[in-house]
Amino acid sequence: MISVIVIWALIGVGLGTYFSVFVLVPASALCLAIVAVVGVIETVDVWSIAVAMLVGTTMLHLGYLMGSLVHVLVSGHAEDRSDEQAMPHKLILGSDRPRGR
Secondary structure (H helix, E strand, C coil): CCCHHHHHHHHHHHHHHHHHHHHHHHHHHHHHHHHHHHHCCCCCCCHHHHHHHHHHHHHHHHHHHHHHHHHHHHHHHHCCCCHHHHHHHHHHHHHCCCCCC
């Protein structure tokens, strides 16, 4: 159980550092599926699988929160930077670039 907590928390920190909050939906679904499959393979009872699923997704979300906080603390606030530094992915896609540039 401790390994589940640590692994999903570290995955959450990694996701929180690099991705927006919308990545939590597929990551949570993947977490639930992996924990369920491992529980079925190890022939664990249903309640243990349910608790492991709950703990895994909770730690994923808490890890995401910690990763987001680390990202904000390391890179600074988005308001302090110019728009090009705050959102480089939008510059690559060109979605918010004015036509005059």
